[in-house]
Amino acid sequence: MTTMDVRGYLTRLGLEDISGPPSTELLFALHRAHVERVAYEGLHAQLGQTTGLDPAESAARIAGGRGGYCYHLNGAFAALLERLGFAVARHLAGVQVRFEDPPGVLGNHCALTVRSENRDWLVDVGLGDGFHEPLPLRAGVYDQGPFSYALTPSDVVPGGWRFTHDPRGSFPRMDFAREPVALDVFAEKHEWLSTSPESSFVRTCALLRRDAKGVDSLIGCVLKRVDASGEVVVELETEHDWYTAVADVFGLTLFDIGDEQRHELWAAVHARHEARKSARDVDR
Template identity: 55%
Template sequence: MNTAGYLRRIGLPSLLNAPVSAENLRALHIAHIEKVSYEALEIWLGRPTTVDPLESAERIIGGRGGYCFHLNGAFSALATALGYDMTRHVGGVQNRGGEPGITANHLVLTVRGLPSDDNPGGEWLVDLGLGDALHEPLPLVAGTYRQGPFEYVLRPSEVAPGGWRFDHDRSGSFQGMDFGLAPTDMSAFAEMHHHLCTSPTSGFVRVASIQRRDAWGVDSLRGLVLSRIGAGANSVTLSTAQDYYAALADIFLLPLDDVSAAEKEKLWRRLHDAHEVWLAGGPA
């Protein structure tokens, strides 16, 4: 993979030959979270994707983002290329009101062998694909953790024997996530990826959602409603295509240079029509 290009994309070219360390892992995680948005606009653009980490990495290098299979898949390839002892796991995100389970709707990453003062065991939960959750890695140790305005709990899972449960902040977009410790490869997610990209019941199909986390909160765009949780909290509806694409570029760092003017116009019409349906009381 283009490791140097990836590091340039997230603003850390100096880490190309840097030593493997907990400090550098944290720097990689934060830079990736802050510069690569959580997004699934390829679905709304009618562009099929796969869960291949190298394909995802090339798309990210080209200025786009992705959702968990893309973001964590690509980051695992980057970290492995840099020498980190990275493992992929099958997880399950529990939406609010739903049941917990290992549903394979989430790819989870752990790293080991990186002891630090706050984590002498050296194992870490690494997750770039939870949208409005982690800003930096968590020690893979049971406890309560605060990152910016959000408080998280990591505890033994009740549905994955020997695994872990991540409880999101009460203000977060989902309730929690469970994962087992068995290693897996990307083929474990192919079927669920197809479902999430095509099923009318998929949240990615129903709503064009984009999120970008920073140290003080998270910006979120659901359809045409732009909101922020944390410092500078607010909410506004983007009523024109110009405002929408300006928000993508300025807030979510998504200039969509790979999307033609005709594609942008078609996407805007789809988003606007979906927003009107939502205003009329249709499904969100």
């Protein structure tokens, strides 16, 4: 395992000058900065790039200007918190992607809890359009900006918890087991999600970013902003517009991707977008 560049990571978060012992205030500041500055993205799967679960590797990618999906983001963030003195636990979790899917703890997500100042918090920077600040690990309904979330005991895993997303969220709910696990238990699922033709990360290019007032998402060629005023949806029709949104809205300049790869990525994303449009037209 390589050594984590803590300073580079904190610089990406805009918090390179933090000092003092771990505190709930610091935890909240780190969480807010992470979801605002580091986009949720599975471009490695779109590009056929091999990525591991080593938190230092994920942190280096983040410091270099990229994002990642849950294993990368929560894996790196957990390690960063531990280096700053926080008590962190990783949990086997399952995101219910569609309402018709049965809930379960299938390992397609790694959830985090943090013990700070005698309280337990649900911490998650890897949900894409999830919560902006940590949630207290107790049953209740929690409003953050224009969104409302719920935490309840899980009915699919004894002793576990269920996070229910706002109705406008990209998924309905996430369950997680209470027992801590090591990050390497997700290795097999990570490989499948990154490489299988059946994986949503391989089939669909998705970028998401949360801020205090709302959520930005780019699914294929559809750019959407959701906030208190409603939804604004724009279809990006050119490669220039698509990469401009990737950079300006999601903070991903993609300097690590060459021109040929960039053209190939856009061509694949646009082709799938057009195919879906054609399929919808046929169904009408």
